[in-house]
Amino acid sequence: MSNTVSALNGASAQGFTLVRDMGLQGMITLRGDLSAATLKKAVTSVAGGDMPTAGHISLTDTGAVAWMSPDELLIIVPYADVDAKLAEIGTAMGDDHHLAVNVSDARCMFALSGDDALVREALAKLMPVDLSAGAFKVGQFRRSRMAQVPAAIWMADTGEARVVCFRSVAQYVFDLLKGATAPGSEVRYLAQ
Incomplete structure (x- = not known):
């Protein structure tokens, strides 16, 4: 291996x-309705920080959440945590429309x-x-x-x-x- x-x-x-x-940096692209309460809750739970406003990045001790466009965020987490964070996002979003993808590599x-x-x-x-x-x-x-x-x-x-x-x-x-x-x-x- x-x-x-x-x-x-x-x-x-x-x-x-x-x-x-x-x-190595863990990076997740998350697309969806950034104004939706479900998405905001999922992001703040996974990233441990605030939801960023347009043109900003919310920095934490272990990562960040960046506003990429009106329907896209870049979530930065430790590389080893990406799969677990993707699962957390999926669980938190439930059936709400979204796309979460590991773009780390x-x-x-x-x-x-x-x-x-x-x-x-x-x-x-x-x-x-x-x-x-x-x-x-x-x-x-x-x-x-x-x-x-x-x-x-x-x-x-x-x-x-x-x-x-x-x-x-x-x-x-x-x-x-x-x-x-x-x-x-x-x-x-x-x-x-």
Whole structure:
């Protein structure tokens, strides 16, 4: 039997910020009526946090729930817990219309850490998103394009960003982030 590993098996690069593959992450896509009480109760029970509002992510000690679209959430839990969490969602939702799918092995997560303005700057080089501290706060969530591929981002804390992308483009995204954080390439626009 083979061992499950993340897309880049813990790769990291130190530039003006640290970029690292966060290893295996449990991820569940949940689609349904986000205003339904049953779905809200299922999500808060499974994730242990609040239901996020549009454009936000609800962070907990063990995971997160991100608003992906008007009928879709991304639930992040420990990798080993995904099957149990899917069963919990199914039980909690009962016959209510929904779709819950394990997408853990189809996604990859990166962390960027360092000086807050420089972490934001690295992402701003690659995405058409206003990443200034006043416009993109901790707890906000965006889906956009990172160069040529779709990606989702959020600030987990001051100086701590997360990027989720498809596993199939993990090396490409890692290389983009590594290039965007190359020593000497600081623009310092967001530090002003």
